[in-house]
Amino acid sequence: MTPPEPPEAPEAPEAKEAPDAKEAPEAPEAKEAPDAKARADGRPIEFRGLSKRYRDRWAVQDLSFTVAPGRVTGFLGPNGAGKTTTLRMLLGLTAPTSGTATVGGRPYRDLAQPLRTVGAMLDESGTHRRRTGRDHLRVQCAATGLPARRADEVLDHVGLAQAGRRRYGEYSLGMRQRLNLAQALLGDPPVLILDEPSNGLDPEGIAWMRALLRTLAAEGRTVLVSSHLISEVEQTADDLVIISQGRLVAEGSSREIAARVRGEARVRVRASRPAELAAALTSAGAVVTRPPAGDGLLIVSGLGTGAVAAAAATHGGELYELAEDAPDLEQAFLRLTQGKAEIR
Numbered sequence: 001m002t003p004p005e006p007p008e009a010p011e012a013p014e015a016k017e018a019p020d021a022k023e024a025p026e027a028p029e030a031k032e033a034p035d036a037k038a039r040a041d042g043r044p045i046e047f048r049g050l051s052k053r054y055r056d057r058w059a060v061q062d063l064s065f066t067v068a069p070g071r072v073t074g075f076l077g078p079n080g081a082g083k084t085t086t087l088r089m090l091l092g093l094t095a096p097t098s099g100t101a102t103v104g105g106r107p108y109r110d111l112a113q114p115l116r117t118v119g120a121m122l123d124e125s126g127t128h129r130r131r132t133g134r135d136h137l138r139v140q141c142a143a144t145g146l147p148a149r150r151a152d153e154v155l156d157h158v159g160l161a162q163a164g165r166r167r168y169g170e171y172s173l174g175m176r177q178r179l180n181l182a183q184a185l186l187g188d189p190p191v192l193i194l195d196e197p198s199n200g201l202d203p204e205g206i207a208w209m210r211a212l213l214r215t216l217a218a219e220g221r222t223v224l225v226s227s228h229l230i231s232e233v234e235q236t237a238d239d240l241v242i243i244s245q246g247r248l249v250a251e252g253s254s255r256e257i258a259a260r261v262r263g264e265a266r267v268r269v270r271a272s273r274p275a276e277l278a279a280a281l282t283s284a285g286a287v288v289t290r291p292p293a294g295d296g297l298l299i300v301s302g303l304g305t306g307a308v309a310a311a312a313a314t315h316g317g318e319l320y321e322l323a324e325d326a327p328d329l330e331q332a333f334l335r336l337t338q339g340k341a342e343i344r
């Protein structure tokens with residue numbers, strides 16, 4: 001569902017080149033504060049048949065999904081799956097080979113106020129090492145027509161109120177991530193796109209980031225956050241979209257997808273009549289493998305322990321072993337993405 005297009009505030013000038021800030025730049029004072037109403041304006045992000053080919057290989061292939069406002073959506077895939085390429089196409093930084101990526105129905109380049117509509121945190125801030133974090137943000141404010149005080153507000157928001165006065169070159173990776181996030185929040189945008197935002201954060205920072213993402217979504221914003229670890233976004237995200245080798249593998253609610261991934265768990269069962277049990281399990285829809293030196297051991301996928309126990313009680317004779325061969329969530333996620341089966 002596409003919400004009605006909100007009335008656009010008067011266009012703020014967006015300088016192509018940010019002015020250089022040797023001193024703390026004096027941004028033109030508040031042409032207008034970020035629009036508080038923007039909070040309710042989270043707009044859907046839509047990818048339709050999006051593809052990107054680099055020379056001899058497809059980085060992204062025929063990707064279609066929608067990211068809903070008011071929710072955190074986890075965009076997941078192993079390294080090299082095509083997440084960054086997809087986000088770069090959404091932000092107009094890379095041209096698609098075919099297909100579209102839109103925010104509120106418009107390509108990024110057609111947004112009236114892109115920097116106030118979409119806040120992006122990609123791993124390429126282009127920050128000068130000798131410039132303080134605060135000055136970096138003040139330059140962005142000047143370039144975007146935002147009041148200079150907005151830099152201090154977002155620094156405070158991301159826990160860099162003090163560190164903002166230190167040079168960027170002295171920042172830890174976690175501090176850089178926080179500054180990137182501050183930059184994304186600068187225009188109080190209704191849409192946030194964050195590429196691996198937890199990289200470099202310590203456990204406390206990760207917990208803080210998760211809480212912040214939840215708050216941003218609760219305010220009605222559209223929050224798309226990429227990760228290569230399902231455990232990192234499972235708790236935070238309402239929805240998950242999983243890609244592998246540039247293609248969609250799964251999408252749905254976080255709970256449903258995590259259960260599906262966990263459902264990759266297999267059951268180990270050993271009984272005195274393995275052949276009969278294997279036949280019964282297979283006819284019940286399970287996939288059964290029998291390791292050569294397994295002493296009657298069957299590895300069953302597609303059925304839970306309860307169903308396997310019931311089959312064993314009827315067909316297996318004496319039961320010697322029954323256990324869930326529970327993979328860790330990341331292993332199951334990797335198995336799913338390696339399989340590349342489309343399980344929408």
Ligand SMILES: Nc1ncnc2c1ncn2[C@@H]1O[C@H](COP(=O)(O)OP(=O)(O)OP(=O)(O)O)[C@@H](O)[C@H]1O
Pocket residue numbers: 054058059077078079080081082083084085086228
């Ligand atoms: N500019 C480029 N030229 C050629 N190939 C590229 C380019 N950018 C990305 N690729 C290739 O496209 C594929 C997808 O890369 P991408 O960076 O989008 O994946 P990713 O899911 O973001 O991975 P990671 O988590 O490692 O950043 C990879 O095979 C990568 O090598």
